[in-house]
Amino acid sequence: MRIVFAGTPAPALPSLQAVAASAHDLVGVLTRTDAPVGRKRVLTPSPVAAVAAERGVPVVKTDRLDAAATDAVASWQPDLGVVVAYGGLVREPLLSLPRYGWINLHFSLLPRWRGAAPVQHALVAGDRVTGASVFRLVAALDAGDVYRELRYPVPRGATAGDVLAELAVRGAELLVQVVDDLAAGTAVARPQEGEPTFAPKLTIADGLLDFAQSAERVLDRFRGTTPEPGAHTTVDGQRLKVLAALRGPDADLAPGALALVGRDVVAGTGDGTVLLRTVQPAGKGPMAAADWWRGLRLHDPRVGS
Template structure:
């Protein structure tokens, strides 16, 4: 099939590469978010998807708004049979959805209708789900509510961060998208409407404030939250009035501490929660590099009774 691919961040790259490599499909153009400042120098850079398209000599379209007449005219001129989508990052108006005969097919990193929305992987980890997955579905006006073509499942491992899990789903999801488009071209796959009687949940966009850990919660909840916001936007707590960034923690069987209380031992640093303590992994103080919690505690000269909040 003739395809126009829409996507922006790194998790979309495996699917674009798989479609480029597929002998059955031709990616004639890529739609991605406009180049944006990134890194310490705030230099304007191409999105990961746009960069891969450039490497393969594929035309890159970066509309400010998908409903812009010039973009819609260009999309019509390209005449795609279908538009596969992975984490594009902008809403698609109906006028754009109507252009390809086979519609826009999205790869979403959850088992729909669970965790519709912007941050399904983070939500699944934070909720303590044991199984998640990915779904391909036809995009409709309502958020992530279109009929589903195919799914795959993936266990959530006890130590998975959002970054770990998303990386695995991105690779497995690429194969799912290719097989979905193969089936659409062959007429051997049928989209099934989502069951909305139960099981619908929503995963809103994660913000920096969402990374603030609540030490009055049970240890398991603290662990899940930290893993859910790692690597982005990152977990943090306040210490001496400043933000202390936290890497993944470990729930430990140790003597209970008051919520937020910091206990420095020779080989580990513990923090109290509503249940058992958690052991800190890497931490990063303001203006400092990331370091082991024990090194931070020695340098900061943490005193008995001090707390994270």
């Protein structure tokens, strides 16, 4: 089949590479426009754009799948469209343009966590099993029938970045299986079952840790917002990013109270402690929490203060 691929960030790369290496013909790529990156805000092609260019695949960069994008796709004469984390909605008439329509690799077990940030929301909610689904794209958000899915037990301590990286690789294999099924005429899709939950894009505010909650809930939010948008708290009115944390030792600490236990900095929660391993104070680079602690000049330091 002739395939057009729509994707933008690094998690889409395993799928792009898998489609390119398959028995099918990758005829074009849609991706979002170059974005400013780094402190100097240098305009940089998306990861998908960069890899597609290396492979010599035609690329259209657009933030809106409008008439111009539809005309470009039509010129490629695709049999099937594939979407992996493009960052925009495919609407008519583009939705019906490929002969077999569009399929989408989504990083959740649908209908749970429809939307832009399924892995992050799954971990924040404390889901211990998540996965990936390949479904038929329809006009409604992530609501199409599912061709295949895989289940993935979340490893203890894994962050959203860890889980997304693993699902990106495993999901790419699942995606190509569905492409092969469609080409062979053996693909079977089933309607989604159950009550949908939704996963909108996270903001910086979603990374705020509430140490009045249980240690497990604090760590769920830490893992779900790491590396993006980033977990954080405040100490003496100064923002403190939390880059690495885990369940702490038993200690008699009030929620939010900080203490040095042995060589570890721990914070009290609603039912135990969280060990802060790596932090980043405002205006400084990442550092061991113990080094940060030694630089404090507070009599009674507290997170959230």
